[in-house]
Amino acid sequence: MPVPPFRTALSLAVLSAACALPAAGFAGIDDNTVAFVQSVEPAGLDPTVSSPVAAGQVTWQNVFEGLVTIDRNGEIVPQLATGWEVSQDGRQITFALREGVSFHDGTPFDAEVAKFSLERILAEDSTNGQKALYTVIERVEAPDAGTLVLTLSRPSSDLLYWLGFPAAVIVAPDTADTNATDPVGTGPFRVAEWRKGDRVVMTRAEDYWGEAAPLDGITARFISDPQAQAAALKSGEVDVIAELGAAELFAQFENDPAYTARVGTGEMEVVAGMNNARAPFDDIRVRQALQMAIDRAQVIEAVKSGFGTPIGSHFSPASPYYVDLTDLFPYDPEAARALLDEAGLGDGLEFTFKVPNRPYAERTAEIMQAFFAQIGVTARIESSDFPAAWIQEVFTDTDYDMTIIGHAEPLDIGIYARDPYYFNYDSPEFDAAMEAVATAATPEARADAYADAQRILARDVPALYLYSDPKLGVWDARLEGVWADGPVPANDMTDLRWTR
Amino acid sequence: MTRLPLSLLVGGAITAAYLAAALTSRVWTPADPTAMNIARRLAPPGEAGFLGTDQIGRDVASILMAGAWTSLGIAAVAVALGAALGTAAGLAAAAMGGRAERAVMSLNAVMFAFPPILSAILLGALLGPGGGTAILAIGLFMIPVFARIARGAALPVWARDYVAAARMAGKGRARITLEHVLPNISGQIVVQLAIQTGLAILAEAGLSFLGMGVPPPSPSWGRMLSEAQTWIGTAPHLVLAPGLAIAGAVLGLNLLGDGLRDLTDPRRDHSA
Numbered sequence: 001m002p003v004p005p006f007r008t009a010l011s012l013a014v015l016s017a018a019c020a021l022p023a024a025g026f027a028g029i030d031d032n033t034v035a036f037v038q039s040v041e042p043a044g045l046d047p048t049v050s051s052p053v054a055a056g057q058v059t060w061q062n063v064f065e066g067l068v069t070i071d072r073n074g075e076i077v078p079q080l081a082t083g084w085e086v087s088q089d090g091r092q093i094t095f096a097l098r099e100g101v102s103f104h105d106g107t108p109f110d111a112e113v114a115k116f117s118l119e120r121i122l123a124e125d126s127t128n129g130q131k132a133l134y135t136v137i138e139r140v141e142a143p144d145a146g147t148l149v150l151t152l153s154r155p156s157s158d159l160l161y162w163l164g165f166p167a168a169v170i171v172a173p174d175t176a177d178t179n180a181t182d183p184v185g186t187g188p189f190r191v192a193e194w195r196k197g198d199r200v201v202m203t204r205a206e207d208y209w210g211e212a213a214p215l216d217g218i219t220a221r222f223i224s225d226p227q228a229q230a231a232a233l234k235s236g237e238v239d240v241i242a243e244l245g246a247a248e249l250f251a252q253f254e255n256d257p258a259y260t261a262r263v264g265t266g267e268m269e270v271v272a273g274m275n276n277a278r279a280p281f282d283d284i285r286v287r288q289a290l291q292m293a294i295d296r297a298q299v300i301e302a303v304k305s306g307f308g309t310p311i312g313s314h315f316s317p318a319s320p321y322y323v324d325l326t327d328l329f330p331y332d333p334e335a336a337r338a339l340l341d342e343a344g345l346g347d348g349l350e351f352t353f354k355v356p357n358r359p360y361a362e363r364t365a366e367i368m369q370a371f372f373a374q375i376g377v378t379a380r381i382e383s384s385d386f387p388a389a390w391i392q393e394v395f396t397d398t399d400y401d402m403t404i405i406g407h408a409e410p411l412d413i414g415i416y417a418r419d420p421y422y423f424n425y426d427s428p429e430f431d432a433a434m435e436a437v438a439t440a441a442t443p444e445a446r447a448d449a450y451a452d453a454q455r456i457l458a459r460d461v462p463a464l465y466l467y468s469d470p471k472l473g474v475w476d477a478r479l480e481g482v483w484a485d486g487p488v489p490a491n492d493m494t495d496l497r498w499t500r
Numbered sequence: 501m502t503r504l505p506l507s508l509l510v511g512g513a514i515t516a517a518y519l520a521a522a523l524t525s526r527v528w529t530p531a532d533p534t535a536m537n538i539a540r541r542l543a544p545p546g547e548a549g550f551l552g553t554d555q556i557g558r559d560v561a562s563i564l565m566a567g568a569w570t571s572l573g574i575a576a577v578a579v580a581l582g583a584a585l586g587t588a589a590g591l592a593a594a595a596m597g598g599r600a601e602r603a604v605m606s607l608n609a610v611m612f613a614f615p616p617i618l619s620a621i622l623l624g625a626l627l628g629p630g631g632g633t634a635i636l637a638i639g640l641f642m643i644p645v646f647a648r649i650a651r652g653a654a655l656p657v658w659a660r661d662y663v664a665a666a667r668m669a670g671k672g673r674a675r676i677t678l679e680h681v682l683p684n685i686s687g688q689i690v691v692q693l694a695i696q697t698g699l700a701i702l703a704e705a706g707l708s709f710l711g712m713g714v715p716p717p718s719p720s721w722g723r724m725l726s727e728a729q730t731w732i733g734t735a736p737h738l739v740l741a742p743g744l745a746i747a748g749a750v751l752g753l754n755l756l757g758d759g760l761r762d763l764t765d766p767r768r769d770h771s772a
Contacts, residue, residue, distance in 0.1 A: 359730075367538075
């Protein structure tokens with residue numbers, strides 16, 4: 001039946017009104033709030049407890065603050081400490097603490113609180129996922145309310161940097177145990193509501209010690225599906241996507257003046273970790289062969305629409321210490337076959353590939369599976385719910401053959417020296433290289449030590465090194481102050497403002 | 501001779517075409533459905549292969565064919581499982597009557613109350629996703645459907661005079677069920693088999709879409725759809741191809757079911 005013209009006009013009018021509505025109804029510009037996409041919902045909101053980065057991505061800087069912090073350029077800047085002095089022998093750091101800071105519940109911040117926070121990380125029963133970064137601290141003392149003294153077991157060139165990280169935020173003794181569900185920090189926003197599975201609503205903390213945040217409130221929206229993320233931004237339901245989940249959706253925003261689309265540097269290294277303690281991955285030749293089976297450039301093209309850099313070790317190309325080691329085991333299926341043959345696996349190899357159900361991981365795994373097939377290796381893909389099931393199976397129980405995950409923390413090459421860590425990689429040579437990084441006296445020595453560490457991993461291949469990808473950020477063009485780069489996996493919303 | 505219903509012919513032809521594609525895919529596809537070619541990715545239909553290539557350069561037509569085997573296979577086994585168990589339960593309920601019948605039908609109602617996709621996800625979490633889990637999940641959800649139909653169709657048969665005669669001749673309930681009841685209700689079961697297979701294909705696609713179906717690289721229509729989501733703007737053929745394949749298969753089986761009903765139902769005038 002042909003539609004009468006007036007009805008067409010009417011439905012067009014209704015349609016356009018419907019299209020205009022969400023923009024007016026949801027836009028944060030009217031009530032001075034911002035909603036941002038957070039793809040993984042954390043199990044708890046306390047960044048000092050859970051090991052995946054999701055908790056910090058919601059609350060770090062927005063709700064919780066540290067003695068020092070890392071700014072958008074990756075620099076260490078003072079926060080709850082106004083300054084610090086490192087002793088001559090490098091084994092003592094004395095912090096001068098800020099006065100007049102209080103938690104959202106009114107608890108004052110002082111040296112005792114700071115001491116509590118750090119000792120809590122180091123405690124025997126600590127559940128801090130990054131504890132290993134801080135174990136160099138031997139003793140924490142609070143000689144007076146405004147001074148904190150850390151005594152180290154050896155000089156450490158990067159402790160200060162790690163103290164700026166989400167895992168080292170300052171928490172109050174009375175609320176530490178409930179922070180996961182009811183976070184109380186010193187930041188410019190306080191958590192008003194956590195609707196599980198949907199959002200965390202944060203409102204401006206009125207008695208904030210520093211300059212008040214320009215926004216009245218921020219909301220983290222948990223949307224994992226890339227298509228849904230893009231749709232939410234277009235409908236005005238969210239205002240910021242710090243990391244768009246699918247690169248192929250990026251182009252449409254690049255050409256639209258209503259949005260700012262930025263390719264920012266990230267610290268993410270996507271690696272396929274192997275269980276180095278389990279046969280056949282305990283054989284270095286097998287790991288090297290599998291590395292040679294993968295054409296990283298093609299993986300990046302297919303998974304990330306070309307946005308990304310192949311890596312040959314566990315290091316971000318954005319780092320000044322980066323060494324390009326992709327030539328060590330380039331794509332060479334023939335050589336890979338030969339090496340497998342040498343390892344006695346010429347007839348083929350079959351293993352389980354535990355893949356977290358994140359789009360980038362699933363896609364990369366499927367392509368790797370096809371590359372493995374080319375050298376006669378069968379990878380059985382097994383989906384694992386992320387984060388809960390994956391953390392348990394791979395991270396905690398290390399009950400897996402091969403897995404794949406993006407490591408988002410910067411300078412996290414030290415994880416290979418941790419015991420235990422899910423790769424089950426054990427190399428005294430690598431541990432010594434990390435020791436050299438920690439005790440490096442000069443920037444040059446530090447760079448050399450990092451280079452050594454990268455080379456050892458590139459040779460030993462405890463994980464297949466795949467790619468590092470940029471942060472594809474998209475946000476409402478009327479917003480100012482969004483972090484384009486990602487020196488820390490975070491959504492720092494404290495300096496965002498609406499313009500126009 | 502009565503004319504065959506049109507729906508039977510069309511539905512039968514469509515279903516036969518899918519079956520042929522599925523069977524052919526075991527021995528021949530235009531290209532290897534798992535062979536990627538990233539340099540030739542996202543080629544539109546006609547340019548590379550009959551239906552173009554997907555996001556990692558695999559031939560879409562070949563994946564569709566191989567996917568037909570996966571979908572039809574899982575659907576057929578699941579429906580066979582559900583039909584066998586469900587029909588048996590329904591026949592038993594009708595034969596026994598009384599408390600036993602009420603117990604069977606109550607259990608049936610409880611199973612009916614569970615949303616199939618949710619139960620499938622639960623099963624997936626318990627057993628791990630995969631073809632077997634999908635078969636079990638879909639099959640279980642088919643049981644109550646067949647149980648109801650079998651019982652409903654069997655009850656009037658039990659009231660027939662020839663059943664009464666058989667009882668008087670000393671035949672047991674089991675024997676009567678096999679010799680008299682089952683042959684009389686088989687038409688309705690066959691109709692339901694076709695319709696439920698269509699639903700099972702839809703369910704399998706839904707499960708694969710949610711990542712609960714066969715794992716990669718086994719081709720699957722549902723996973724094709726799920727992977728194609730973000731490409732809908734740039735390469736719409738990636739969404740259209742599996743979408744139309746699923747819709748066509750379900751349409752064919754439903755038409756076939758309708759046609760079979762027209763053919764077997766004596767109360768209907770199918771010459772009209």
